[in-house]
Amino acid sequence: MARCEAHVLGEYLPILLFLFVSTVIGVALLVLGWLLGPQRPESEKLSPYECGFEAFEDARMQFDVRYYLVAILFIIFDLEIAFLFPWAVVFRDIGMTAIVSMAVFLGILVIGFVYEWKKGALEWE
Known part of the structure; x- marks a missing residue:
């Protein structure tokens, strides 16, 4: 029984790895954009669009x-x-x-x- 469960988990490993890597990349890009982006709001950016x-x-x-x-x-x-x-x-x-x-x-x-x-x-x- 344990061998069957390990086989099923092995099939889902690429999907879990993909979800983990995509989450890490997404969060890293958001953090980099927030840290490196300009922090000076202008009147045009704050105006109605x-x-x-x-x-x-x-x-x-x-x-x-x-x-x-x-x-x-x-x-x-x-x-x-x-x-x-x-x-x-x-x-x-x-x-x-x-x-x-x-x-x-x-x-x-x-x-x-x-x-x-x-x-x-x-x-x-």
């Missing part, structure tokens, strides 16, 4: 819904491209059902795009 409001204020403050609309717009076009490329590769082999399903998918995306347009997310002040 792409969110439009101060990051360290009250969490219940009001802000414009256009930030969410821009995120939705990004997801719409990101999903469209992610699904269109594989579909275009096998276009000749998939038949009429896939063409109709892609038309429905693109129609739903167009509805989302029109919603964004009507809400004014594309008009930035």
Whole structure:
């Protein structure tokens, strides 16, 4: 019985060794970056970035819904491209059902795009 347990542990040894080495390398790189990196924050580094409001204020403050609309717009076009490329590769082999399903998918995306347009997310002040 002990020989069987040793055999099983021997099979997991490369995995455990890999996890140990990767953890040591990751921690070492983080520590080196913290020790050797510059420790002088500048006003540009502490300023809001792409969110439009101060990051360290009250969490219940009001802000414009256009930030969410821009995120939705990004997801719409990101999903469209992610699904269109594989579909275009096998276009000749998939038949009429896939063409109709892609038309429905693109129609739903167009509805989302029109919603964004009507809400004014594309008009930035």
